Amino acid sequence: MAISIMAHHRxxxxxxxxxxxxxxxxxxxASVRPLAEGQVQPASLDxxxxxxxxxxxxxxxxxxGRTVRQxxxxxxxxxxxxxxxxxxxxxxIYLAEVQEHLALPGDVAAAANPKSSTGRIDVFTRVIADHSxxxxxxxxxxxxxxxxxxxxxxFPVLVREGSRLSQVRFRSGHARLDDGEHRALHxxxxxxxxxxxxxxxxxxxxxxxxxxxxxxxxxxRARRFTGLIDVDRAGALAAADFWEPIxxxxxxxxxxxxxxxxxxxxREAVRVPPDHAAEMTPFxxxxxxxxxxxxxxxxxxxxxxxxxxxxxxxxxxxRSRDVPFVLEDGxxxxxxxxxxxxxxxxxxxxxxxxxxxxAQGLKLSKHFRA
Numbered sequence: 001m002a003i004s005i006m007a008h009h010r011x012x013x014x015x016x017x018x019x020x021x022x023x024x025x026x027x028x029x030a031s032v033r034p035l036a037e038g039q040v041q042p043a044s045l046d047x048x049x050x051x052x053x054x055x056x057x058x059x060x061x062x063x064x065g066r067t068v069r070q071x072x073x074x075x076x077x078x079x080x081x082x083x084x085x086x087x088x089x090x091x092x093i094y095l096a097e098v099q100e101h102l103a104l105p106g107d108v109a110a111a112a113n114p115k116s117s118t119g120r121i122d123v124f125t126r127v128i129a130d131h132s133x134x135x136x137x138x139x140x141x142x143x144x145x146x147x148x149x150x151x152x153x154x155f156p157v158l159v160r161e162g163s164r165l166s167q168v169r170f171r172s173g174h175a176r177l178d179d180g181e182h183r184a185l186h187x188x189x190x191x192x193x194x195x196x197x198x199x200x201x202x203x204x205x206x207x208x209x210x211x212x213x214x215x216x217x218x219x220x221r222a223r224r225f226t227g228l229i230d231v232d233r234a235g236a237l238a239a240a241d242f243w244e245p246i247x248x249x250x251x252x253x254x255x256x257x258x259x260x261x262x263x264x265x266x267r268e269a270v271r272v273p274p275d276h277a278a279e280m281t282p283f284x285x286x287x288x289x290x291x292x293x294x295x296x297x298x299x300x301x302x303x304x305x306x307x308x309x310x311x312x313x314x315x316x317x318x319r320s321r322d323v324p325f326v327l328e329d330g331x332x333x334x335x336x337x338x339x340x341x342x343x344x345x346x347x348x349x350x351x352x353x354x355x356x357x358x359a360q361g362l363k364l365s366k367h368f369r370a
Contacts, residue, residue, distance in 0.1 A: 012173025013342035014043050014277045015108070016300075020170060028108070031100045036162070042299045042345035043277040046115065046164040047127065049148060050097030053080040059093055059149060067130040068095075068147045085160035087228065090152045098127070098146040099162070102138065104170075110138035112146075112168045113279070113297045119317045120365035121229055122154040122222060122261045125165045138168070153319070154222045154261050155242065158230040165231065167297060169277070175339040185276065185338060192268035192336070202281060202335030205314055208267040209329035211248035212362050218254065219246045219264040219362060229367055239368040252329035256320035265362040266314040267330055272302040274348055278338045280314060291319050292334045300341060301348025313361050 015023070017040050023029045024040075032050065039046045054076035062071050072095060080086045080094070088094055104110065112127035113136060126135040130144045138146075148166055150159070159165070177185065182199045185191060191203050198204035209218050220243040227241060243263070246254065256262065272278045278298040282291065303312035316333060327333070 011342045013171070013175045013340040015170040015172060016341055016343050016345035017042050018346050019342060020045050023104075023108075023170065028103050028105060029100060030103070033099055033162075039164070041167065042301060042347055042349050043341065044167040044169045044297060044299065045100070047112070047146065047148065047166045047168055048099040049082055049159060049161055049163045049165065050099045051081065051083050051161045053082050053086065053094050053096035053150075054078070055080065056093045056095055056149075059151075061128065061133055061135065062131060063133055064131050068128055068145070082159065082161045082163075085158055088150060088152050088157050088159060090154055090156055092151070094150045095128070096148045096150060096159075098148055098166075100168075101145045103143045104138070104141050106141040108170055108172050109140040110142070110168050110170050112136040112138070112166050115165060115167050116297075116315075117365045117367065118165045118231070120263060120315065121157065121231075121367065122152070122317070122319070123157055123165065123231075124151045124153055125149060127166055127168065154224070155226055155229050158228055158232075160232065163231050169297065171339075172342055175342075177338050177340070182338060185273070189271060189273045191271050191273075191338070194268050197268070198332060200335075202337040204332045205270070205280065205316075205334045205336055206267045206330045206332045207316060207327055208265050208313070209248060209252050209254055209327065210267075212265070216248040217245055217362060218248050219262055220244065220364065221246055222261040222263075231367070234366045235369050237368050239364055242368070243364065254327045256318065256325045256327060258320050258322055258324060260320060262316075262318040263362070263364060264316040264318055264327075266316060268313070269311045270298070270303045270314045270336065271312075272298045272300055272338070272349075273304060274300045274344050275341050276300060276338045277341060278302070278336045280334050281337055282334060291321065292316050298336070299349035300345050304348065315363055 020040050054072055055078055056075050057077055060071050062068050114125045126149045128147045129138050211218050223242055223244055277300055280296040
């Protein structure tokens, strides 16, 4: 039955909310528990942690011919029960069961990414499937379980069975736009507010270091040796206990210290039209020793006037690598890659949904009080 539902979405593209729901009803997406309210998003499905996790001595990929559980048997240090909640320490690697498992049609693939709130607290998470040779990539027709590798980088976090750290998109056929299609879409929809954006393998996004508001706030640097973040509690924490505010310098630049984690914002406001989805990808690893944006999915309607989100900036999760690196105001740091939707979603990001970051400027994760 899972294969027969493809007749309802012959158009190639990212599957919208009602197609994801059809996959659920056909058994192509199943779970040990019924889906929770809000778990199906306009162009993605939130994944929930299962009851068991393991502390690992190393990250891994199973590769062809091996299951994730076979690798866990060799690399696990001890098992953790998530039913009552567990603290995951910074600088440690964990693997958790995911409640959802897949029996995809042969022409549907999937890709995963951390949720926005996960990336903004510097929790690095990747989805692993059996026999996979790449993180976050699920082959067409995949039948099997999913697992989440979780590595808090800065803050210790409290997670439990049912916590949502990752999301997955489903894709039928070729959906990604080429350069010409990106230019045409920008001409029609004005994807970013830059007058003449760089368009090559996506739409260029730059960093704003000029400052927001009267105090010229440009971002936040994560503090070390903080308290605990409960990933399921919104608005529970004081930002000052976890973040050091950074204000604009006279030279409109910022020296990234190695190993430190920063929250910054794009200079451009970003728009994702209702008939497209987007993903933020690194600009070019050769132009700087830093990584931008762990959580890259942008749903249809993000920053769009149709969903009361016009003027939304992209929040940038930035980590320097091995050496100090100077970022300058307006420097290009990432690209937005747009993909066609197989059909328009029935609900847009920010339009009647529990969307935490619509119409955002420089904004910390939902865990912190405004």
